[in-house]
Amino acid sequence: MATDYPESSNAMDFVNTVLDIGGDEDYPEPMLMDMPEMRYKSKNLEAERRRRSKLNSKLFSLRSLVPNITKMSKESTLTDAIDYIKQLQKEVLELQTELLSMPDEEVEKQGSASSINTMTPPDAIHCQGKVEVSSMDHNKFLLKITCENKRGGFSKLVEVINTMGFEVTNVSSVAFSYVSQSVFFIEAKDGVLVPMHELKEFLSAFVGVSEDTTIRN
Amino acid sequence: MATDYPESSNAMDFVNTVLDIGGDEDYPEPMLMDMPEMRYKSKNLEAERRRRSKLNSKLFSLRSLVPNITKMSKESTLTDAIDYIKQLQKEVLELQTELLSMPDEEVEKQGSASSINTMTPPDAIHCQGKVEVSSMDHNKFLLKITCENKRGGFSKLVEVINTMGFEVTNVSSVAFSYVSQSVFFIEAKDGVLVPMHELKEFLSAFVGVSEDTTIRN
DNA sequence: CCACACACGTGAACC
DNA sequence: TGGTTCACGTGTGTG
Numbered sequence: 001m002a003t004d005y006p007e008s009s010n011a012m013d014f015v016n017t018v019l020d021i022g023g024d025e026d027y028p029e030p031m032l033m034d035m036p037e038m039r040y041k042s043k044n045l046e047a048e049r050r051r052r053s054k055l056n057s058k059l060f061s062l063r064s065l066v067p068n069i070t071k072m073s074k075e076s077t078l079t080d081a082i083d084y085i086k087q088l089q090k091e092v093l094e095l096q097t098e099l100l101s102m103p104d105e106e107v108e109k110q111g112s113a114s115s116i117n118t119m120t121p122p123d124a125i126h127c128q129g130k131v132e133v134s135s136m137d138h139n140k141f142l143l144k145i146t147c148e149n150k151r152g153g154f155s156k157l158v159e160v161i162n163t164m165g166f167e168v169t170n171v172s173s174v175a176f177s178y179v180s181q182s183v184f185f186i187e188a189k190d191g192v193l194v195p196m197h198e199l200k201e202f203l204s205a206f207v208g209v210s211e212d213t214t215i216r217n
Numbered sequence: 218m219a220t221d222y223p224e225s226s227n228a229m230d231f232v233n234t235v236l237d238i239g240g241d242e243d244y245p246e247p248m249l250m251d252m253p254e255m256r257y258k259s260k261n262l263e264a265e266r267r268r269r270s271k272l273n274s275k276l277f278s279l280r281s282l283v284p285n286i287t288k289m290s291k292e293s294t295l296t297d298a299i300d301y302i303k304q305l306q307k308e309v310l311e312l313q314t315e316l317l318s319m320p321d322e323e324v325e326k327q328g329s330a331s332s333i334n335t336m337t338p339p340d341a342i343h344c345q346g347k348v349e350v351s352s353m354d355h356n357k358f359l360l361k362i363t364c365e366n367k368r369g370g371f372s373k374l375v376e377v378i379n380t381m382g383f384e385v386t387n388v389s390s391v392a393f394s395y396v397s398q399s400v401f402f403i404e405a406k407d408g409v410l411v412p413m414h415e416l417k418e419f420l421s422a423f424v425g426v427s428e429d430t431t432i433r434n
Numbered sequence: 435c436c437a438c439a440c441a442c443g444t445g446a447a448c449c
Numbered sequence: 450t451g452g453t454t455c456a457c458g459t460g461t462g463t464g
Contacts (some may be wrong), residue, residue: 042459043436051292051439052456058295065302073454075268078275081298085282088305095312151406154388155379162372171371173388189368258443264453269441290439 094121131198131207139188141166141199147207149180160206164199165192315380348424350417356405358383358416364424366397372397379425381416382409 042048063069063077066084070076132144143161147153154173161168161184170185188194246365259265280286280294282302287293349361364370371390378385378401387402405411 009398015383040459044438044460045458047438048440048455048458055292055295056456058292058299062295062299062302065306075272075275075454078272082279082282084274085279085298085302085305088302088309089282091309092305092312100329151384152379154284154385155375158375159370162369165369168390169392170372171388171390173385175386257444260451261445261453262443265443266441266456273441292439 068118069165131200131204133196135196137186139193141184141186141188141196143182143184143186143203145184145203145207146179146181149175153180154182157206159202164202166193166199167188348417350413350420350422352413353402356410358403358405358413360399360401360403360420362401362420362424363396363398366392370397371399374401374423377420378403381419382406382411383416 009081015114021090059077062081063072066077066080068084069080130144130146132142133169134142134144136142145157154175158171166186168184169187171182173180173182175181229259276291276294279298283294283297285301286297346365347361349359351359351361353359362374371392375385375388382405383403384406385401386404388399390397390399392398
């Protein structure tokens with residue numbers, strides 16, 4: 001026991017706690033120096049301890065990244081990490097090919113759950129804007145949207161309109177300075193029936209206008 | 218200081234004394250310590266060698282999986298692997314959210330699903346179109362795109378432009394009958410550097426024109 | 435010379 | 450009981 005640790009060696013102790021018992025002490029001490037009590041200390045001792053500590057720390061954080069850990073051991077950590085990387089690579093490849101081969105109507109994730117929809121737009125445009133919805137036909141609408149000119153705002157707007165079940169048949173958009181103004185001529189997709197006020201509410205929430213302004217027929 | 222420690226001579230002799238000789242190729246013979254000159258050899262010597270070997274092997278194959286290796290060292294192997302896993306995880310998440318968005322079209326044509334699904338997606342708009350790219354500035358381009366007017370075509374176009382790293386600053390699009398024509402004023406996002414020809418090639422491939430310039434009906 | 439990284443053999447602790 | 454895993458201190462090579 002009682003190795004004279006000159007330093008704390010924190011991570012090591014942590015790993016020791018996890019994997020092994022703390023009790024890995026006691027130097028084999030096969031020294032044959034003629035010095036009476038003075039024990040020869042390698043110059044690397046401390047450095048080596050640091051190195052091991054760091055290495056174990058990395059190993060531990062590597063393990064923490066892998067979801068399925070089979071065993072708490074160095075070998076299985078590496079094995080699992082290897083398998084996990086392979087799996088991730090494969091997954092990325094599949095997703096990429098899937099995404100590339102059929103770009104259907106992908107949107108970034110906006111239009112699935114309403115609760116999310118009303119909450120996620122923080123990164124969308126989040127400003128005061130104006131939304132006008134005019135009904136041109138039973139399934140055709142004219143949107144006039146004024147909002148802050150933000151990076152990606154227009155793309156997101158298109159996506160939102162798309163995921164709501166509308167087809168953009170015609171659009172004119174101009175952005176200048178900090179304001180962006182767009183006019184969309186949209187048409188409900190087949191089988192989609194969205195009430196006008198709902199469309200307006202959603203767009204208003206997305207664009208960042210708190211409560212209504214105008215709806216006209 | 219201890220600069221005078223007789224490392225090469227005494228210490229080495231000590232090691233040699235302790236564990237036989239050259240120490241590399243030893244047989245796992247269970248030596249007894251009673252022997253006059255023969256020294257005791259640990260029982261797990263060979264096992265430990267195997268363990269180390271296996272561990273290093275894993276470490277090596279882990280390194281072989283990671284594309285960007287900074288240094289050939291254990292620590293950087295682990296660090297790079299960690300970063301790589303993080304990157305992959307992020308990538309997968311992005312791809313999933315990007316892909317997970319519109320059940321619309323697929324649900325619609327689920328009747329004759331599989332064959333159509335696997336056949337239709339390959340080309341997004343699958344028509345002959347025309348793509349013109351004009352460079353307005355080092356990072357600003359003007360796109361003139363003519364293609365078949367297809368459901369969701371415009372949205373897809375915007376998404377493609379967006380994912381390629383461009384910001385749509387201004388757009389005018391008109392669709393009539395079976396043809397759609399759009400003019401995009403786009404600007405490369407910060408840090409994005411896409412060559413003009415690449416942009417054009419990608420858009421052409423997406424829109425469905427085989428070779429640039431020509432529109433064929 | 436020194437900092438760093440590595441492999442080695444060993445005792446101990448855990449099934 | 451062994452078989453397995455671990456941390457340790459050390460020698461050595463490289464820059």
